[in-house]
Amino acid sequence: MCQTVDMNDDARTPAEEVGVLLKEAQSLLHQRMDERLRPLGLSVPQYACLQALRDSPGITGSELARRVFVSRQSMNVLLQGLAGRGLVERSEQPGPRRERATVLTSAAAGLLDEARGAVAGVAGTMTDGLPADDVARLRALLAACRDALAGAPSTADGRP
Amino acid sequence: MCQTVDMNDDARTPAEEVGVLLKEAQSLLHQRMDERLRPLGLSVPQYACLQALRDSPGITGSELARRVFVSRQSMNVLLQGLAGRGLVERSEQPGPRRERATVLTSAAAGLLDEARGAVAGVAGTMTDGLPADDVARLRALLAACRDALAGAPSTADGRP
DNA sequence: CAGCATGTGTCAACATGCTGACACTGGACA
DNA sequence: TGTCCAGTGTCAGCATGTTGACACATGCTG
Numbered sequence: 001m002c003q004t005v006d007m008n009d010d011a012r013t014p015a016e017e018v019g020v021l022l023k024e025a026q027s028l029l030h031q032r033m034d035e036r037l038r039p040l041g042l043s044v045p046q047y048a049c050l051q052a053l054r055d056s057p058g059i060t061g062s063e064l065a066r067r068v069f070v071s072r073q074s075m076n077v078l079l080q081g082l083a084g085r086g087l088v089e090r091s092e093q094p095g096p097r098r099e100r101a102t103v104l105t106s107a108a109a110g111l112l113d114e115a116r117g118a119v120a121g122v123a124g125t126m127t128d129g130l131p132a133d134d135v136a137r138l139r140a141l142l143a144a145c146r147d148a149l150a151g152a153p154s155t156a157d158g159r160p
Numbered sequence: 161m162c163q164t165v166d167m168n169d170d171a172r173t174p175a176e177e178v179g180v181l182l183k184e185a186q187s188l189l190h191q192r193m194d195e196r197l198r199p200l201g202l203s204v205p206q207y208a209c210l211q212a213l214r215d216s217p218g219i220t221g222s223e224l225a226r227r228v229f230v231s232r233q234s235m236n237v238l239l240q241g242l243a244g245r246g247l248v249e250r251s252e253q254p255g256p257r258r259e260r261a262t263v264l265t266s267a268a269a270g271l272l273d274e275a276r277g278a279v280a281g282v283a284g285t286m287t288d289g290l291p292a293d294d295v296a297r298l299r300a301l302l303a304a305c306r307d308a309l310a311g312a313p314s315t316a317d318g319r320p
Numbered sequence: 321c322a323g324c325a326t327g328t329g330t331c332a333a334c335a336t337g338c339t340g341a342c343a344c345t346g347g348a349c350a
Numbered sequence: 351t352g353t354c355c356a357g358t359g360t361c362a363g364c365a366t367g368t369t370g371a372c373a374c375a376t377g378c379t380g
Contacts, residue, residue: 014295015283019189021302026186027229028309029179045366062328069187074367076330098328098375123175126305135174138301141294142181145286149188205336222358234337236360258345258358 018145029126036118040111041085045070047119049078050104050112053088058101061090087111178305189286196278200271201245205230207279209238210264210272213248218261221250247271 012020033044042050048068053059065075079102082088087108091101104112127135172180193204202210208228213219225235239262242248247268251261264272287295 013280013283014292014299015287016280018287018295018299018302019193019279019283021299021306022182022186022189023229025302025306025309026182028306029182032309033179043366060328069183071368072329073331073369077366097326097377098373100329119179120173120176122309123173123179126308127175127178129304129308130301132174134301135178137297138305139174139178139181141290141298141301142178142185144290145298146181146185146188148286148289149185149192149282203336220358231338232359233339233361237336258343260359 022145025126029122032122032125033119036122037115040115040118042111042115045074045078046082047112047115049075049082050087050108051116053102053104053108054112057103060099061102064102082108182305185286189282192282192285193279196282197275200275200278202271202275205234205238206242207272207275209235209242210247210268210275213262213264214269214272217263220259221262224262242268 030044033047037044037047045068049064052064052067056063061075061079062072064079065072068075070078079088079090083090086105088102089105127138130138190204193207197204197207205228209224212224212227216223221235221239222232224239225232228235230238239248239250243250246265248262249265287298290298
């Protein structure tokens with residue numbers, strides 16, 4: 001893990017450049033998503049939360065927080081907001097480990113479909129200039145970077 | 161340029177998957193950088209600010225804010241903190257357009273070199289598992305995504 | 321059985337970033 | 351020349367996220 005990088009000149013290492021590009025691309029993507037989602041009354045974390053709940057209904061708040069990359073407390077207030085708008089429903093009687101299972105309501109399904117369309121459009125503008133095999137390659141490379149940073153081998157979760 | 165996205169099933173489009181991977185990788189990279197930078201007394205935005213000042217000395221605070229992807233106000237308080245620690249110096253007499261040129265101090269140079277080494281190490285762990293040409297390809301693909309998101313005004317919803 | 325580690329939900333205090341607003345400067349344009 | 355507009359720095363208020371702490375439930379271990 002110890003790479004003695006040469007810091008004596010102005011040049012950035014290719015790895016650093018990838019890091020900068022990563023931040024720039026993600027920041028712009030987040031910004032574009034926010035522009036599209038806000039008219040629907042959703043923030044990007046809220047959309048990510050709904051999307052995660054759609055993929056895994058009945059999930060606990062803590063697991064949700066991990067997937068959306070926020071703390072349990074932030075996810076809690078986020079869920080309170082969504083519950084107040086009738087988009088999610090939290091089981092009142094806690095489960096085996098004091099867990100409160102959370103599910104989407106039917107009202108959320110329609111809104112989420114609309115939001116998914118908007119997000120897919122934004123993501124499309126990002127990759128439309130690239131041939132399909134380049135997109136696939138980019139996906140594989142990003143997955144490799146993520147796994148390397150997570151430290152977990154995780155066998156690159158094959159999801160074709 | 162054809163993204164008539166099919167939202168009727170659970171599948172995500174390849175573009176969406178790239179977006180999710182982008183967020184996951186960037187979030188993990190930010191986390192790892194923070195772990196390395198905090199012992200040096202720097203946050204990630206502070207490091208990015210110093211790095212930008214190293215690349216372009218005498219830059220204005222607003223331009224700095226744009227490069228670091230924060231607002232002018234946030235950059236202002238960030239610069240106040242750095243100035244209080246003697247890492248940057250802001251010209252007291254404003255320039256042509258009330259601008260206050262900001263430069264690094266000699267004390268910052270040493271700290272920044274150390275921080276750059278740490279960041280380069282983190283970035284290295286991200287790309288060490290990839291061959292050099294894959295890193296170059298990843299860089300080119302990310303740059304293409306960034307440019308597409310930065311240049312595209314907003315015509316992604318459907319085909320107008 | 322008692323004790324303890326783990327996982328979860330929640331509350332309070334704190335930090336950070338952003339939006340809105342204002343003052344000031346310099347250049348463009350009628 | 352006078353006026354408007356873009357760019358910058360700054361202040362106040364608000365929204366959001368995080369850390370730290372506590373209570374509760376479950377399962378493992380002595």
